[in-house]
Amino acid sequence: MALQDAAIRLATKAAPLKEELLHKFHDRAPVYDRENRFFSEDFEDLRASGYFKAAAPLEFGGGGLTLPDILREQARLAYHAPPTALAVNMHLYWVGTAAYLWRHGDHSTDWILEEAAAGRIFAAGHGEPGNDVGLAGSNVEARPTGDGGYSFHGRKIFTSLSPVWDWLGVHGLDSSDPANPRIVHAFIRREDPGHHTVETWDTLGQRATRSDDTVLDGVMARREHVTRVLPAGPPADPFIDGIISSAVLPIGAVYYGIARRAFDIAVEGARQRVSPALGGRTYAYHPQTQVEIAKASVELDSIWAYLDRVAVEWAQGVDHGALWPTKLLGAKQHAVDGARRVVDRATKVAGAQSLTKRSELERLTRDVRSGPFHPPNSDATHDLIGQIHLGVFPPVAQAAE
Numbered sequence: 065m066a067l068q069d070a071a072i073r074l075a076t077k078a079a080p081l082k083e084e085l086l087h088k089f090h091d092r093a094p095v096y097d098r099e100n101r102f103f104s105e106d107f108e109d110l111r112a113s114g115y116f117k118a119a120a121p122l123e124f125g126g127g128g129l130t131l132p133d134i135l136r137e138q139a140r141l142a143y144h145a146p147p148t149a150l151a152v153n154m155h156l157y158w159v160g161t162a163a164y165l166w167r168h169g170d171h172s173t174d175w176i177l178e179e180a181a182a183g184r185i186f187a188a189g190h191g192e193p194g195n196d197v198g199l200a201g202s203n204v205e206a207r208p209t210g211d212g213g214y215s216f217h218g219r220k221i222f223t224s225l226s227p228v229w230d231w232l233g234v235h236g237l238d239s240s241d242p243a244n245p246r247i248v249h250a251f252i253r254r255e256d257p258g259h260h261t262v263e264t265w266d267t268l269g270q271r272a273t274r275s276d277d278t279v280l281d282g283v284m285a286r287r288e289h290v291t292r293v294l295p296a297g298p299p300a301d302p303f304i305d306g307i308i309s310s311a312v313l314p315i316g317a318v319y320y321g322i323a324r325r326a327f328d329i330a331v332e333g334a335r336q337r338v339s340p341a342l343g344g345r346t347y348a349y350h351p352q353t354q355v356e357i358a359k360a361s362v363e364l365d366s367i368w369a370y371l372d373r374v375a376v377e378w379a380q381g382v383d384h385g386a387l388w389p390t391k392l393l394g395a396k397q398h399a400v401d402g403a404r405r406v407v408d409r410a411t412k413v414a415g416a417q418s419l420t421k422r423s424e425l426e427r428l429t430r431d432v433r434s435g436p437f438h439p440p441n442s443d444a445t446h447d448l449i450g451q452i453h454l455g456v457f458p459p460v461a462q463a464a465e
Contacts, residue, residue: 334353
């Protein structure tokens with residue numbers, strides 16, 4: 065196997081993911097991809113290792129890992145099994161959001177930490193067909209039940225962890241007062257009626273996530289599981305801040321892990337492939353190989369430096385004010401874009417063998433293509449960052465003025 069990323073490994077404290085476990089994940093990854101099935105064995109191993117509790121504070125029986133710690137562990141996991149890491153992130157970010165609120169004295173989501181500590185699995189129900197405004201709006205209807213709860217009606221897409229979640233975090237639009245539309249953020253339980261999964265997931269890459277569709281047919285969220293009811297439009301609330309930080313930065317780390325693995329494969333291959341044109345020396349002596357490896361190395365270092373710095377500053381409470389979204393989303397965007405470039409360089413170094421189905425690089429090439437589509441997608445991210453810096457965010461409010 066190619067060299068592991070020593071920088072990540074040494075920087076990780078308490079490393080809950082043991083090397084022997086990661087190697088098992090690596091061996092299973094091509095099987096899951098080929099069979100387009102959920103990573104069931106990985107899931108059970110991760111559950112047994114306590115990884116699903118990693119982001120919960122020690123006070124709740126968790127691992128006490130901070131956001132920078134989670135980034136490092138997710139990068140290590142993605143290095144070996146990208147879809148496993150990506151799907152697990154959808155659970156970790158809910159736990160990370162609750163931990164963020166708890167550390168800031170907000171106990172409205174402590175129950176999430178308690179449930180995670182008890183072994184319950186959370187998943188994300190935010191994706192919707194045709195919704196290009198993300199958490200600012202919803203095509204799912206949230207109907208008030210009169211007792212503080214809501215019923216949800218509509219369809220969610222990209223529901224990673226579909227086979228195993230116990231709790232699904234969803235958002236929907238409450239338009240019962242047309243003059244005051246609101247976005248409801250709540251959690252539904254698998255055991256409750258009024259929802260079902262439609263197996264739609266057959267994709268280019270990240271296949272083992274099993275991110276199938278979820279149809280909401282009136283499933284109820286109880287009052288105590290309604291976490292926020294916010295005005296429709298761009299949200300401003302610590303709960304949303306927790307979601308963004310806990311979701312997008314580790315997503316960036318997943319794609320960094322993919323790129324790191326591709327880089328190591330390319331380096332190892334170049335050291336072994338012999339070139340007759342170079343008098344029998346390996347491709348490591350080819351000038352163009354050296355250039356591609358050098359550029360990929362610089363890209364990798366810049367990806368990790370950006371992700372790690374933003375995560376550390378977030379954890380330390382550095383005050384970037386209204387610019388925080390540009391930091392968080394910018395780091396993720398830089399990671400997913402840079403990861404694609406690194407993988408492309410790796411395939412160039414590896415040559416035509418990277419096209420074959422038996423090549424790990426072929427699978428990584430497909431997995432890395434998903435990065436720009438994670439909400440907010442590349443276009444939305446660039447729009448938002450530009451608008452914030454130019455002082456025209458939110459654009460609708462500016463237009464009204």
